[in-house]
Amino acid sequence: MKQTVKTSRAAGQLEKMFRELNKHYFGGALPEPIISLKKTPSAYGHITCAKVWQAGQESKYEINISSATLDRPIEETTATLLHEMVHEHNLENGIKDTSNNGVYHNKRFKEQAESHGLVVSHHDKYGWTITNPSEELLDFILFQGWDAIQMGERLAWADMVGTGNGSKTPGSSETGAPKPPKAKSSTRRWICPKCGTIIRSTKEVRVICADCMEMFVKAD
Template sequence: MRVSEITSFLEHAYGVLNEEYFDGVLPPVVITVQSSPKAYGHYTTWDAWRENEKGFREINLGAENLSRSLPFTIATLIHEMTHHYCAMAGIKDTSRGGTYHNKKFKAEAEKRGLVIGYDPRIGHSPTSPSEGLIAFVEGQGWTGIDLSRTGWYGSPGGAEGGSGGDPDGGEKGKKKSNVRKYICPTCGCSVRATKEVHIGCLDCGVPMELVEK
């Protein structure tokens, strides 16, 4: 599956989800697949694209996270579509420069098949699909996305900061870090520890797995 095929699928899914969960009221957006190691996706609150003097908002899905199970990818898409809906409806759903999701966002998102958790840093933002959304996705006959971007993680100024580095957070010639990375096999959430630990994902209720170096 090429990136162009992924964006075509996501554009198709956007149309289906717009009709099913938003009564078809959402205007078109430009859907992109770009590097986004610190987030599963984003929505621009301005017209990031122009065509023939007409502006379009952007919804991006992080290229590194497309390997998650399809219902979780669709849940991320609906999360960003909910931001789009709130923007069009004049609902202030975030604060702190768009990073903190408030209870208005939670209410709108949970009307649309999402289960919304809470994180004190970003508010009512952690997102997973409800049983109803999972059943809806399965009923569409959509297949999973079998392409995702690989990259460097955890390096100071690396993929998260934009300049690159090695996967263990060091540079060539320097001692490797002993940091271990653990990842949730269901939602893809990851954490790091300086020693071996037994840790689970509370959102998914499953043990997190050690990523081998």
């Protein structure tokens, strides 16, 4: 499989992931947004609160996945994308899920997120915003065979102190998840010591490579 090391390929992968998640969790009801890759050091992703793009005769939301953290484990990137899709679902259905200019996530967000494949924890400042993939979502990711996006944009010092192009604009009409504490990856990688084939699982397994008759060993 080709590595995802080009922005066009990364955006294409995220668009494909959106479509599959939309079918699986929302019955295909969500309008397809514009997916952008912009550097946002303060958040893993966000969605605009209005349809800010005009594509032909159609108006569209924008979902941004931060280019600074694209290279996280695929289950974390998927959880971020699904987090923003839950916001889109709520926008489409008139469910007010945030306050404080889209920063504080209320219990309505938690309820909708947990009914759409996510596990939500509370943050003292940002509310019910810490999202992790459920076991069902992890199984779905494994079934889809999605691989991590192996690229990310480096942060400049100006970004870190809030003055660079990637810094978050105060008062922006966007809602998204501020960066929560980094969670340990829920998936495990296993490698055949002979042919190098890699598999993933959500639990401890004992698997033999049918080509080499060698036991897979944990890769990380």
